[in-house]
Amino acid sequence: MLGPVILAASRSDKMRRFVSAAPGTKQVVDRFIAGETVDQVIPIVEDAADKGLEVTLDVVGEDITTPAQAEAARDAYLELIERLKVLDLGPRAEMSVKLSMFGQALEGGHELALANVRPVVEAAAAIGTTVTLDAEDHTTLDSMFAIHEELRKDFPQTGCVIQSYLFRTEDDARRLAAAGSRVRIVKGAYKEPASVAYQDKAEIDKAYVRITRILMEGAGYPMIGSHDPRLIAIAQELGRQTGRKLDEYEFQMLYGIRSDEHVRLAAEGHRMRVYTAYGTDWYGYFMRRLAEKPANLLFFGRSVLTKG
Numbered sequence: 001m002l003g004p005v006i007l008a009a010s011r012s013d014k015m016r017r018f019v020s021a022a023p024g025t026k027q028v029v030d031r032f033i034a035g036e037t038v039d040q041v042i043p044i045v046e047d048a049a050d051k052g053l054e055v056t057l058d059v060v061g062e063d064i065t066t067p068a069q070a071e072a073a074r075d076a077y078l079e080l081i082e083r084l085k086v087l088d089l090g091p092r093a094e095m096s097v098k099l100s101m102f103g104q105a106l107e108g109g110h111e112l113a114l115a116n117v118r119p120v121v122e123a124a125a126a127i128g129t130t131v132t133l134d135a136e137d138h139t140t141l142d143s144m145f146a147i148h149e150e151l152r153k154d155f156p157q158t159g160c161v162i163q164s165y166l167f168r169t170e171d172d173a174r175r176l177a178a179a180g181s182r183v184r185i186v187k188g189a190y191k192e193p194a195s196v197a198y199q200d201k202a203e204i205d206k207a208y209v210r211i212t213r214i215l216m217e218g219a220g221y222p223m224i225g226s227h228d229p230r231l232i233a234i235a236q237e238l239g240r241q242t243g244r245k246l247d248e249y250e251f252q253m254l255y256g257i258r259s260d261e262h263v264r265l266a267a268e269g270h271r272m273r274v275y276t277a278y279g280t281d282w283y284g285y286f287m288r289r290l291a292e293k294p295a296n297l298l299f300f301g302r303s304v305l306t307k308g
Contacts, residue, residue: 031256032286033060034278038083041278044255045084049092052266054273056132056252058096061281067112070103074116076279081123090127094159095120096275098134099144110143114150121155132159132182132223137190138166138197145172156180159223163188164208165197173211177218184223184252185211209234215249216242222249223273227258232265246270 034041041057048055059076077095084090097120103112121131133148135141148160159182162169166188176183187204188197198204208231215222216238224235232251239249250271253262266272277285 032254032277034255034276036278036280038080038278041080041276042083042087042089044276045089045093046087048274048276049089051263052272053262054092054094054250054271055255055276056094056096056273058098058134058275058277058285059101060277060279060285061101063281064101064103064106067103067106070101070106070112070116073101074120077120078123081120081127084129085127090124090129094129094273095124095131096134097131098136099147100136100140104140104143110147113143114147117147118151121151121158125155125157130155130157130159130182132161132184135161135163135186135188138168138192141166141168141172152181157182159184161186161225162211164211165192165204167196167198169207169211170214173214174218177215177220177222179219181218181220182223183215183220184225185215186225205231213238216244223252224249225252225275227253227261229261232261 034044045055045057057080059073059080061073064070064073077097080095081090084093097117099113099117102116103109106112117131117133124131131151133144133151135144144160148158151158157180160176161184162172162176164185164187173183173185185208187208198207205228208226212222212224212231212235216235222235224232226232226235235249235251239246246269250273251265252273252275255274255276262272262274
């Protein structure tokens with residue numbers, strides 16, 4: 001029941017200041033955020049590669065208010081890609097981007113976001129990797145899917161994310177499950193109204209299974225974004241039922257959560273990708289991680305009380 005409250009707080013400047021100043025915040029943030037700079041995150045990518053893991057890198061930051069900030073976000077990704085190129089890490093690391101960070105919510109935001117994300121996608125392709133467009137709240141999705149379709153004309157490996165808690169997602173999955181597509185399925189981590197999204201966890205999980213089946217039965221490449229052991233086991237079974245080889249789909253989990261499971265799945269022969277966020281504007285990402293799982297909030301509360 002606290003999830004919606006925390007998601008609402010993720011939009012509050014007052015709560016941002018309070019959480020940022022809390023004594024135990026850094027300890028918990030460090031669990032979910034790999035660092036603040038490229039220099040700090042590159043060793044994590046190298047370590048993941050040594051363990052047989054792949055990563056998707058997210059430069060955190062969503063509260064963009066000017067075109068200059070959107071261009072700075074673009075440049076942060078281009079800097080990251082250049083570092084991956086020098087170290088020959090492109091094949092092990094893709095990028096995840098939120099179009100809000102590229103100016104989607106500004107005036108003329110659709111065109112601005114497309115103009116800013118295109119050079120990132122182009123640079124990623126040049127080093128042998130790709131970009132996945134993260135899903136945000138439901139009001140942004142038509143624009144995101146249109147940008148995804150446009151980018152795939154020149155860069156067909158560009159991926160996108162769909163969210164099982166939205167009523168529209170089964171139709172989106174059927175449309176996207178085509179040859180060459182790359183689609184990540186997640187439950188969803190934004191505060192959405194009952195008019196567009198399931199509110200009950202059991203209904204969200206049932207929808208997740210239905211959508212995973214659609215993706216597995218399709219001709220694209222499913223990316224299973226979940227830490228839930230039951231959903232992971234169901235995805236494995238659906239992969240077997242649909243005749244998929246282990247390299248014809250992958251699992252994705254967040255940095256800092258169930259790290260032993262990352263290694264276990266990779267050891268079984270699965271492709272296992274770790275969603276690794278870094279940067280200084282961590283607040284919105286951090287609050288969604290707290291909202292997703294009560295244990296994360298409990299960990300935060302204990303850290304604050306201990307440090308306090």
